[in-house]
Amino acid sequence: MIEAVQLAKRYDKNQPYVLKDVNFKVERGEFVFIVGQSGAGKSTLLKLLIREILPTSGTLKIFGQDLRLMPERRVPYLRRNIGMVFQDFRLLEERTAYENVAFAMQVTGAVAQEIARRVPAVLEMVGLGDKLEARVCDLSGGEQQRIGLARAIVNRPSLILADEPTGNLDPDTSMEIINLLRNINIRGTTVLVATHDREIVDRMQKRVIHLEHGQIAGDQKKGVYARAF
């Protein structure tokens, strides 16, 4: 599903590498946590996976395709197969929760009925069944984050990337969200979660990739949030 070989990234020639010598593989159906200090390169790794940015060197394959060789016009189709929760949410501020989630379906050419059926259901799942018509800018931080999650899962993508999806959620809601992701994962979807939430990582007992200063410092099968050394 995902394969990184000697992956490296720096944003600028004059700056140090943000990711370096990154090698890992994620199989279909896995559930992986990516942890690491602030600035370790977690978001950079996820941005590489949706081809928001390009690797500086090394190869990164996803769905069997090399991202560096992927032509510009294929990128939208790649992104439709990936549901991403962004650390900074990236919602259409002036539109409603419903519109934001519906938009992700519209781009795939889904029919109106299907959209009208699924969007409320998904928003209900993340606990926003009563906020369908609220504009994003009128919602609380945690509510916005959950719209981002709803948008990521609404198309039933085969890969979900979640960057800090519980950063603005209380522990109970966080657990609900993670269980939601776990349930989706059980039905076959691959899930990568970049997180700082020690409680969740420790409870879930899933694979944990630990990034330290842009390098992989640990990759445990049933890991916990702790230094790998």
Added chain:
Amino acid sequence: MIEAVQLAKRYDKNQPYVLKDVNFKVERGEFVFIVGQSGAGKSTLLKLLIREILPTSGTLKIFGQDLRLMPERRVPYLRRNIGMVFQDFRLLEERTAYENVAFAMQVTGAVAQEIARRVPAVLEMVGLGDKLEARVCDLSGGEQQRIGLARAIVNRPSLILADEPTGNLDPDTSMEIINLLRNINIRGTTVLVATHDREIVDRMQKRVIHLEHGQIAGDQKKGVYARAF
């Protein structure tokens, strides 16, 4: 320092109250956590305190002044006495970390030397000593959050409001940041932190105000992050 009496807030006539019957008092030099589910009204309470929004009813006094009676032109001077870390950061995206923090000093009319001395020191304190000249939009989520914190403390305000200041930080960095706030608090600054971070709240053993659906559901002197009932 802060006194809320029957404080209530709703954003719109047609919508339910977001805060209701809120009564509490915070004395000079206290350290208070505000916890509660996503959407409970924590951010709304903090926004009321910097007069981003006005109460619908009830009184809210800060530094002895009633916020509903405060004239428009006094608001900037109120805000200079409050250091606020926003949940959505609110940084000047196109400017550097240095410029963002320096701006908060410039508005108070600080002299250039003082700015040049204090800004790097404060950024060093939050662990961004090497990112002074990086533009905000080129920084990681956690780094941005720490710039927001640096900006909040640089003027040595008598009140610090922090909305989810560790949401994008790993547990170690989070502890450092909270200890930083604790140290500032020890020197006499009042600190209010809205947070979801159970670990931090439990460790700190400070006063915890628990909001539930806009109402105070608990107010413990040496509290923990748990339901108060």
Added chain:
Amino acid sequence: MLFNDFCYAWKEALKGLYRNRWLSLASIGVVVVTLLMLGLFMLVSLNINFITTSVKDQVEIVVYVADDATAAEREELHALLSKNEALDEVRFVSRAEALQRLKAQLGNLLEGYDLDAENPLPDSYEIQTSLPEAVPEVAQELEGYPAVESVYYGRGVVENLFTVTNALQWVGLFLMIGLAITAVFLIAHTIRLTVYLRGREITIMKYVGATNWFIRWPFVLEGLILGFWGAILPLAALYFIYGAAVDWVVSNNLLFLNLLPVEGAMLELAKYLLPLGIGLGILGSAFSMGRFLRV
């Protein structure tokens, strides 16, 4: 594009215009005022061209026949003038007719003089030409004929007239091109700013997996609507303004101001303004988005 997507794009375009309604109105405003100015100027310019052409058409050559010319020479001159294709209308004015005219002009001043007895005036030809620019040349040629005493065509004045009308036409063309470029710049810039204000939105759509054209279509349609109204409104305004101007000229009997007919002029304007407005609306929207789509 599928029908489904087509409906979606139209709905989004209308929603977009409504969501940013003040901005939309202001953008239409910009297009309206720029095209109104361009249109006004085009009208003035078209009419100046038209008037100067008709003024030039009134340039006349008068050929005075020498008193001592033989009948044969006169015949030759007549034949030459009649078959010269550059000359539109050749009218013979006998000395008797000329005397009548002089009397009419001078009125009773000549009363009591019996000029008829020994008429001092020569025969002449009054010539209208379809090529007013050729007048000086034709005049010079005619002066060479033996039957010709002298040729009169307002030497100097005519040359000045041509210099001025040519200059007017060139300046008009130059200004029109300048104004058109200005209009293009102003409209394109406004539409670009309007799109920039929504840059974040565009970028986010791209991150969710929208193709460039899926994002572009609603903007292009918005641009089309903006451009369409931005062109129609000034056309309507110009129709009334120009109609009023023509009425005013007629009602004041200023018929020497020979204005273009309203319908023809408006069609001519529409031919330029509509494509300009709509084209700029569409292209402006489509191309301003480039930098936001590249993510």
Added chain:
Amino acid sequence: MLFNDFCYAWKEALKGLYRNRWLSLASIGVVVVTLLMLGLFMLVSLNINFITTSVKDQVEIVVYVADDATAAEREELHALLSKNEALDEVRFVSRAEALQRLKAQLGNLLEGYDLDAENPLPDSYEIQTSLPEAVPEVAQELEGYPAVESVYYGRGVVENLFTVTNALQWVGLFLMIGLAITAVFLIAHTIRLTVYLRGREITIMKYVGATNWFIRWPFVLEGLILGFWGAILPLAALYFIYGAAVDWVVSNNLLFLNLLPVEGAMLELAKYLLPLGIGLGILGSAFSMGRFLRV
């Protein structure tokens, strides 16, 4: 404002212009092209006024003295004409002088006639007036005098001329006001959009405790710089364009096109364009921020 804050505001303004340099250039571009158009139009309008005024000044009244008027009546007419303040220049043309002129005009056509013996022409006065509009009235008044045979002033043509020149001046004024409003709208809208693009920034500054004026000053100074350059550049361009036009008129001996002198015209323009550009830059910036400052 303290000196410290003043320096800060200027530094911020320059930084702001540089940070958004493409936007700044485009905004200057908008101001330049709108003021260039307005300026061009003002130049044309000023000159049309000037030319029509000088054309009108050339309107002349000719008063023909009745042959049978008594010496007393003639005296009276002369006195009246001389002391009428509306009449600028009154010149007596004796019948002898008039005959000389006629001969010169008709040339050799009158050869052989001894008109001197019995001159058919009357005495006359040629009158220039400083109030061309009053000509028809003055003429009517003069016709009432016993010594006056008839009054000639190009009846009809003069009235038409006045209708047209008045209309030109009114249309010019109307268009100028329209164009000025357009310029104000275009410039203000562009500056507003430029400010809107930075709306988030402004709001954030407010949340950090900046006063409205602390935020406004740099924007106001940016607006001042934009407006200043946006007015200076078209003035410079117009100086060259108009200079070239005047040179062209002179070099083509089209002296009947009596254009305003370059320096005077440019000063007149600068008097309007500079305050307009700078004023709009400043006010546009200052007021566009309103909605972002209200937080």
